[in-house]
Amino acid sequence: MRNVKLLYFAWLRERIGVAEEDLAVPDGVITIADLIAWLRLRSAGHLAAFATTTSLRCAVNQDFATPETLIATGDEIAFFPPVTGG
Amino acid sequence: MANIRVQTADFDIGAEFAALCVGRADIGGLGCFVGTVRDTAKGRKISAMTLEHYPAMTEAAMGRIAVAAEQRWELLGCTLIHRVGRLLPGENIVLVLAASPHRQAALDATGFLIDWLKTRAPFWKKESFPDGTEEWVSANDADEAAASRWA
Numbered sequence: 001m002r003n004v005k006l007l008y009f010a011w012l013r014e015r016i017g018v019a020e021e022d023l024a025v026p027d028g029v030i031t032i033a034d035l036i037a038w039l040r041l042r043s044a045g046h047l048a049a050f051a052t053t054t055s056l057r058c059a060v061n062q063d064f065a066t067p068e069t070l071i072a073t074g075d076e077i078a079f080f081p082p083v084t085g086g
Numbered sequence: 087m088a089n090i091r092v093q094t095a096d097f098d099i100g101a102e103f104a105a106l107c108v109g110r111a112d113i114g115g116l117g118c119f120v121g122t123v124r125d126t127a128k129g130r131k132i133s134a135m136t137l138e139h140y141p142a143m144t145e146a147a148m149g150r151i152a153v154a155a156e157q158r159w160e161l162l163g164c165t166l167i168h169r170v171g172r173l174l175p176g177e178n179i180v181l182v183l184a185a186s187p188h189r190q191a192a193l194d195a196t197g198f199l200i201d202w203l204k205t206r207a208p209f210w211k212k213e214s215f216p217d218g219t220e221e222w223v224s225a226n227d228a229d230e231a232a233a234s235r236w237a
Contacts, residue, residue: 009140010210011222055225059208062143078140078208082225085137085168085209086121086180086200 001026002073006039008049009080012056015049025071032058033067035077055081088152088164092144094171097181106163106185113162115189117196119182125175127223132213136220137170137179140208144168151202155184158198158236159191166199168209198236205233 001024008016029038040050050056058065059078071077089105091097099120107113123135148166155161165183173179180203184195211223 007140009208010138010212059140059143062140062146064206076142078143080140080208081210081222083205083208084211084223084225085139085207086204086229 002029002071004071004073004075004077007076007078009078011081012049012079016043016045030070031067032060032065032069032071032077035071036067036079049079057082087156087161088149088166090145090148090152090165091167092139092141092148092170093167094169096169096178097167099181102165102167102181102183106165106183110162112187113185114187115185115192117182117184117186117192117194119180119196119200120178121180121200123173123175123177123179127213127221131216132175133216134172134174134214135179136172136212136214137168138210138212139168139170143208147207148203151199151206154202155195155199159184159186159195160188161186161191161195164195164199166203168203168207170209201229201233201236204229 003024005022007020013019029035036050039046057080060069060075125132152164152166162185167181169179182196182199184192184199186192212220213223214220
């Protein structure tokens, strides 16, 4: 198991119902894509938030990541929609 | 070199210009962009706009955008200020200033900085309507196209 901190923003946070959670991730969850598949099973809110990945973005340790990015113990992993600032 | 801030308070454009130029005479051109809250969204009146961000990442992401601009153009300084929280129509959202010895670099860097801020900095806008409903703003293909022209 690896301990990671997850952060959710904008409508992902609203669908999941929490802004952050500390989770122990099973060893078989290696990449961000694996993590998304695993998170979908946690609750109906998670399933709604992660139903499609086309409008999903991710940052690992405050830098943009991809579905192939590897997860390490202690990572801060944020999920959010495409950004709309400016 | 870049002056980067995320704040709830408004900014004073004149004061920011003065701060960028104080004590120097090597600047030949200053580019400026101010983003403000428009009172309509897709034809509907809005009553407010709320800006959320990812505090631990925002200033780092803005710093990376400023470094990218500094690598492309001869910049003597730049200022990026982005407001967060609840804003009303007509209020300022974002300020970009870019100073260069030359006009074209100042203008191009200003365009680049706002295009990349819109597509690469972790901010999200939510619109509030007079009937009490709220809606997250969707990312816009035109913004992505504007950002990619600098690739």
